[in-house]
Amino acid sequence: SHYLVEKVKEIVKIKGNYDLEIHLAPYGEILLYKELFKLLNNLSEIEGVSTISMQSNGLLLSTNIIEKLKKNHLTRINISLNSLKEETDCYLCNCTHYDVDKLIKNIYSLLNSNIQVLVAPVWFPGENERDIEEIIELVLKLRGEGYSKQQIQIGIQKYLIYKTGRTLKKIRPKSWGYFYLQLSKLEKKYGIKLKLGPRDFGIHKRTRVSTLDLKKDDLIKIKIVSRGRWMNECIGKINDTLGIKILLKKPIVFTED
Secondary structure, three states: HHHHHHHHHHHHHHOOOOEEEEEEOOOOHHHHOOOHHHHHHHHOOOOOOEEEEEEEEOOOOOOHHHHHHHHOOOOOOOOOOOOOOHHHHHHHOOOOOHHHHHHHHHHHHHHHHOOEEEEEEEEEOOHHHHHHHHHHHHHHHHHHOOEEEEEOOEEOOOOOOOOOOOOOOOOOOOOHHHHHHHHHHHHHHHHHOOOHHHHOOOOOOOOOOOOOOOOOOOOOOOOEEEEEOOOOOOEEEOOOOOEEEEEOOOOOOOOOO
């Protein structure tokens, strides 16, 4: 985690050391990262960092973990919850067990620990429309119990297809126009804001971190420095400050050296 913190400090010098949010959204489940609590604490000590947030499916949360998240200054957790029904969650997440009741209890524990919660379901057309409405009803129920709009939020995500993402073959993504139309209908039905934008998260313009402004079909020289997440993926070094993910037609055989 030391390397990550040092890189964040470099970026802070460019962006300005005030009103900054650090968002942790790695491949996979962040709660499996063994240095998470150390990382959170070290990030919180950087001048100018006012918010630290992270994404998680929430299934590994426990009383002990929530206490450590609070102690190490986590501001908000975005929880990927697509349904309040275990069977639906198992299907959509491709797992055999999904303890929704435990997750909801832990959402209460997070809120009572002054950690903000954003429930972030993905809308899978034809699969979980009613489930999305039940999640909206849960958020409204929590607000009715005294938790503020800032403490408990909902951010519905559009189902997208990525080369390295999970694809449900029988589900076809809808257009952005159709997606926002459905959000508008739900906003009117439930009286809750669902179309979230940069202002809702305090996002604002800062000095741009230097990039190469790469475009499709550009040719660049890189040095492959490590494996990636998949067999046909690796990480390339462009220069001392920039790297890139590379998708290969055929996997590269790495030595243990």
